[in-house]
Amino acid sequence: MRNEKRRLAIIASQGSLDWAYPPFILASTAAAMSWEVAVFFTFYGLTLLKKKITAKVSPSANPAMPMKMPFGPQGFQRIDWPMPNFLTANLPGFDHAATALMRQTFKKKGVATIEELRTLSLAAGARLISCQMTAEVFGFKHEDFIDGVEKGGAATFLEFAAEADVSLFI
């Protein structure tokens, strides 16, 4: 173990359910390892700071996504349902259904929710920084975000990242 604290800097730029996991998993774990952590939320990533997270997942944008059912007998659950792209892209409500299935599967398998990981990240001392420029462009108010979120810009992130041991753009 080093005496000086390690540091993790992340830019979270995506707001879909699948892309929401990596920044929060890494931030919460690094904070649990006593690292200094800052996550800079920009563009679609900014939506992950809202009080209610409405992140969805899109099978048509992710053709390799395994489509499995979170209920029924084991053999049924293991089936990887073939989903042609014309179907996933054009069937109304398909993303909504896929999102519900993914959330249910994650819960059943013992995976934390994004909200839980976010709370644990903050509790363990991770800094969550909202990109002020994106907030202005998207019309998000600071009150839309959960408590504990800082406002910042590129210079804020770069100053922190300059001393980081690990820097990631997600």
Next chain:
Amino acid sequence: MSDTAFDQELDCRGLLCPLPILKAKQAVDGMAAGQVLRMLATDPGSVSDMQAWTRQTGHELLGHQEGDGVHTYYIRKS
């Protein structure tokens, strides 16, 4: 190892990464230095993760055993 004395127990069976680590951190935060945490987990990834976590935090991984898919860890708080 199974008769190792411990001060607190944490059940992380059925939880996947990173929850066992996050819950271990919370448990250890509430303990005094030198106390031992016994933790149960079924996540196979926890074997490597618990080693990394204890190395990074300075807590001591006193031991690890596996049986019937359940991993038991003994961690002494630094």
